[in-house]
Amino acid sequence: MLFYDSPNPAPNPRRVRIFAAEKGIELPSKEISIPAREQKSPEYMAKNPRGQTPALELDDGTVIAESVAICRYLEALHPEPALFGTTPTEIALVEMWSRRAEMVAMYPVGQVWVHTHKFTAALPGRNAEWGEANRPRVADAFAFFDRSLENSAFLAGDSFSMADIILLTTVDFATFVGCGPGPENAALNRWHEAVSARPSAAA
Numbered sequence: 001m002l003f004y005d006s007p008n009p010a011p012n013p014r015r016v017r018i019f020a021a022e023k024g025i026e027l028p029s030k031e032i033s034i035p036a037r038e039q040k041s042p043e044y045m046a047k048n049p050r051g052q053t054p055a056l057e058l059d060d061g062t063v064i065a066e067s068v069a070i071c072r073y074l075e076a077l078h079p080e081p082a083l084f085g086t087t088p089t090e091i092a093l094v095e096m097w098s099r100r101a102e103m104v105a106m107y108p109v110g111q112v113w114v115h116t117h118k119f120t121a122a123l124p125g126r127n128a129e130w131g132e133a134n135r136p137r138v139a140d141a142f143a144f145f146d147r148s149l150e151n152s153a154f155l156a157g158d159s160f161s162m163a164d165i166i167l168l169t170t171v172d173f174a175t176f177v178g179c180g181p182g183p184e185n186a187a188l189n190r191w192h193e194a195v196s197a198r199p200s201a202a203a
Contacts, residue, residue, distance in 0.1 A: 003029040003070075004044070006053040010034060011106070011173040013054040015067040016074075017203035018165050023078045027056075035119075068098065071162060083162045090157060097156040097163035101170055104144060108137035109174045117177055135179055142171075142181045146188040153194065160195065168195050
């Protein structure tokens with residue numbers, strides 16, 4: 001098994017690193033440099049035609065891409081501690097909040113990143129106006145999650161889950177991009193401080 005990783009601030013590989021750290025899984029890894037465009041090399045594209053990290057290559061040559069898919073595979077191998085829920089209700093809630101974290105928050109953050117950040121200046125098809133138009137959407141997303149966390153220690157219930165991992169990496173990436181939560185997001189910031197204190201968050 002070989003994990004194709006990229007260092008921070010890349011949020012999606014970090015999801016897998018945090019997930020593995022929560023479970024105590026050692027993942028043999030190979031670093032793929034995004035600034036050097038190694039993810040677009042013919043060798044890597046042969047493994048993941050989307051040219052993105054992360055990816056997990058199994059011993060039989062199977063390659064699993066997409067961070068959540070990799071984490072689901074690891075959960076099937078190492079069910080404890082459960083990070084996708086165990087009961088039907090828990091599983092559904094983790095899925096619901098994971099989707100919300102990706103679609104409500106990560107999507108507009110990604111648009112700000114791609115279309116406005118200096119590190120992506122060479123990408124074709126940039127539209128600064130579109131990128132700036134997504135900043136209010138990021139703020140709205142963080143307001144939504146702030147309200148959602150007012151009376152809860154974790155996003156999807158009583159325990160830390162994949163949904164928290166997705167939101168944590170999204171918040172940290174948004175802060176790097178320059179559109180992180182503000183002081184008005186008190187509940188979100190309280191949650192962020194708590195989950196960032198977990199040893200796995202250093203992954």
